[in-house]
Amino acid sequence: MRLRGRVSLKFLVTRLLWGIPVLFAVVTVAFFVMRYTPGGPFDREKPLPPAVEANLRRQYRLDRPLLPVYTAADEADRQKELDTFAAAHTVVPLGGLNVVVDPSGIAETQYFAYLGQLATGDFGVSMKFTQISVNDILWRTFPVSTLLGLTAFLLAFGMGITLGVVAAARRGTWIDGVTMVGATFGFSMPNFVLGIVLILVFALGLKWLPPALWEGPSYLILPALTLAVGPAAYIARLTRSGMLDIMDQDFIRTARGKGLSERAVLIKHALANALGPIITVAGPLMAMLVTGSFIVEHIFAIPGMGRYFITAVIDRDYPLVMGVTVVYAALVVVANIAVDILYAVADPRVKLED
């Protein structure tokens, strides 16, 4: 289990630094995709008075061009805003394009202003929950999502590895058969279908557990289970096949020959060697849990980041969508590094340098 000398500081720093371009790419893609998405944050069934909307747009910097290079917008309203911007800065027309040339003008375009703001760790103010900063929302929802995600993560690994080891140990028996068919069932069950079944059975039918909301430990059980079953099924299958590969090898026969108990053979020898591939899926698994948490938080009305993300996309709440996206992308980057380190923990031959 000793990591000294195998995980170099240089490796960690390099990997973390690699996260920066990845995050940058994610921010850029998400930013422009959201802006080019039809509809806007201030669309209402009953349109806002033009003066109010103009003020809101100015407050949220939406009246500026996205980039220092832009073409004349097709809407008349937007044209007026762009003219106002052009009047305050040095904008040079260049073959149908308008190019902002003064540094302060460039810094004030939406994209660069957002990057500058992001560099200071400020995600801006929500457009839907006006007056509330995205940082506040994230601080409030992050712990909720993390608690749910970690519980599901541990549950998935706990259940998955246990079931996989049991199935492998009883290879070919009905226990193996039932476990593997069960795993296929679990793996085929969409999060929302499982959530619905659990709510129908345990909340509405038996009334053992609350159907939704987030008001105490008992509220964690159903959502965490919903989130964990799919990954657990996946891990169970992976563990079983990994174990079966290993159990045919000579050193297992040696271990048995030494007179070790079957339990010691399974856990200390077989499982320890089968862990590698199981750990490598922890990365994609994180992404699975993140995706799942959007749905699960939505179904169980849990005040986490995922639920806010869905409503934010519908509302075109640009700052909130960006904030959640950045946090999730950062999480995935960090999780992938953590997986590499775990890999080194499980396999003493692995060296993480470079």
Added chain:
Amino acid sequence: MATTVDETPVPLATIPVTFWGRTWHRLKKNKLALAGLAVIGLIGLVALLAPWIAPYAEETQDTNALLQGPSWAHLMGTDRLGRDMLSRVIFGTRVSVTIATVTSLIAMVFGTVLGAVSGYVGGRLDNILMRMVDVLYSFPDLLLIIIISVVIGQGVVGITLSLSLVSWITVARIVRGEVLSIKERPFVEAARSLGFGGPRIVFREILPHVVAPIVVTLTFRIPSVILAESTLSFIGLGLQPPASSWGVLASDGWTAITFFPHLIIFPSLAIFVTILAFNIVGDGLRDAMSIRDQS
């Protein structure tokens, strides 16, 4: 005229020699996979014959039978507009299955071509593609699909395209891996020394050897597309009514889950059974073709 031909029956080999024959021979022994295959066939038939087998027209509203539970007249009950749920689920099969099949085929074609070319050519092209795959992989794909579908539009075409844009990545990764190992084999070198060009080597010499993993990948792609589409539609970010896939129906039923659970149970069941059938057949195929698990 009377040339005698030895007609004593030659003991035919019981195991077929061709790859597909062998695969079918092994798959036949897997009862579970056969059952899955039957279910898939049935689903395909339902999708094809929807207008002829549905007991009611899709949008027929019976105001005398609102929100009824299952009965002989309405095997899956009716919704709040008095529409027959069985008929809606049958028509939903069409939508869900079409989206899943078309998406998987698009992903298959693009993934195979890009993966094969990238793996064969290598170098900078391969690097760029793999970095792209890395970035897309570390991105929760639902987030990506939501964003893309909002941009392209949330009709059947929009959803199909946005799902395809995300789905090709998995295929490309697998095909690239296979091509990387196959291109070192002697017969490829032989083809090269015969002066064959890159495209011919990739498509005529290498790709036929990758067909098996591609078929397995396709079998697993379809359920994951059904999963993604129904999930998206369920949370209201996918297909929009009146288009009604299973996910849209489930989403419809969600609001009334406390009092009318039948509205959500049947569409969910359809989704679950379909995904299950494809996964079981996929497992069976993988075993029959003896391909290692690389999901």
